[in-house]
Amino acid sequence: MEKRRLNGGTAIFLLVAVLALAAAFVAFSSTGPKGIEERFEDAVGISTEPGSSADTENYSVIDRTGRGESGDGGGFFLEGSPAMYCLILAVLVALCLIAYRTYGRV
Amino acid sequence: MAHIHLEDGSFSLLWVVTWWLLTLLVIGICLFLVRKRGKEKGKTVTIAAFCTAAAFAIFQISIPVFGGIHLNLTPLIGILTGPFLGSLVVLILNLLSAAIGHGGFGMAGANILVNVIEVIVAYLAYRSMKNLVHGGFARAGIATFVALFAGNAAMIGIILVSGIQGVSQSPAQVMYGLSLLAAINMGVAVIEAIITGFVVGYLEKVRPDLLGGIRGKT
Numbered sequence: 001m002e003k004r005r006l007n008g009g010t011a012i013f014l015l016v017a018v019l020a021l022a023a024a025f026v027a028f029s030s031t032g033p034k035g036i037e038e039r040f041e042d043a044v045g046i047s048t049e050p051g052s053s054a055d056t057e058n059y060s061v062i063d064r065t066g067r068g069e070s071g072d073g074g075g076f077f078l079e080g081s082p083a084m085y086c087l088i089l090a091v092l093v094a095l096c097l098i099a100y101r102t103y104g105r106v
Numbered sequence: 107m108a109h110i111h112l113e114d115g116s117f118s119l120l121w122v123v124t125w126w127l128l129t130l131l132v133i134g135i136c137l138f139l140v141r142k143r144g145k146e147k148g149k150t151v152t153i154a155a156f157c158t159a160a161a162f163a164i165f166q167i168s169i170p171v172f173g174g175i176h177l178n179l180t181p182l183i184g185i186l187t188g189p190f191l192g193s194l195v196v197l198i199l200n201l202l203s204a205a206i207g208h209g210g211f212g213m214a215g216a217n218i219l220v221n222v223i224e225v226i227v228a229y230l231a232y233r234s235m236k237n238l239v240h241g242g243f244a245r246a247g248i249a250t251f252v253a254l255f256a257g258n259a260a261m262i263g264i265i266l267v268s269g270i271q272g273v274s275q276s277p278a279q280v281m282y283g284l285s286l287l288a289a290i291n292m293g294v295a296v297i298e299a300i301i302t303g304f305v306v307g308y309l310e311k312v313r314p315d316l317l318g319g320i321r322g323k324t
Contacts, residue, residue, distance in 0.1 A: 008239070010241065010244045013248050017247075024293020026289065028173075036168065036176065039111075044112065044280050046273060075174075079208040084206040085166055088206060089163055092159035092162055102148075
């Protein structure tokens, strides 16, 4: 009975995953490869036509999204300021250590 | 994972204030309920701290899937810390993200609401499937799908209700564009569901006591 339940749960998970991937591929084929910000701007109709002032502003966004470039990180990149990211992450890690020492082991 | 990637100024001031007030109300209720339930167990606070750090670390990194996506682990936060403490975690997460330039402070109110919905729905879905689906991986994975679907629906709803300033598209056109975006987000949800499923499945085997959420039940 337990095994049947387990298989049922995994089967539902796999079915949902396949359906989600299929929907995503259909949507992706109609929109094409775009970065997160660019995809959002296109979805809501914010202009990014070539030559427009908005386009000039958005080049930084397009560059950050990694569209059309391999990049040093193989397409991975950091959103926002790297220096602030490292600083805040260091503070969070320090706070985790303090919480770990104060509240005891997890 | 569902996150409104629009710059400050996309929503009118009225809607920015409205979403922020709603967010503050929700966070206030969460704070009240956390205090009412008494002092948090030490391990729950520690888990919440670790969730905040891990989610912050991964949330800022764009992954080259479907042109560029990012994960935020909100369903995992909901399952591990519960809906109330989890809501406080996503508040901190969004404020810190805005602080480094990933999203604006004006949009943070709406984004916190979307993430709070993901946290709460993940927690409820995971708990409600306790007797229906056996196995932490499948249960957490399905809960993640449900939560991220709800988050995407909330994101679309917020954008449609608010409207985008300076855009001439009709609501139907915006709805169509956002539906495609949500469909791609749900494809990305597969990655998040697998990660959440593996983490929860592993914890369920080695430390089932950690999956108690705010009430400390398993």
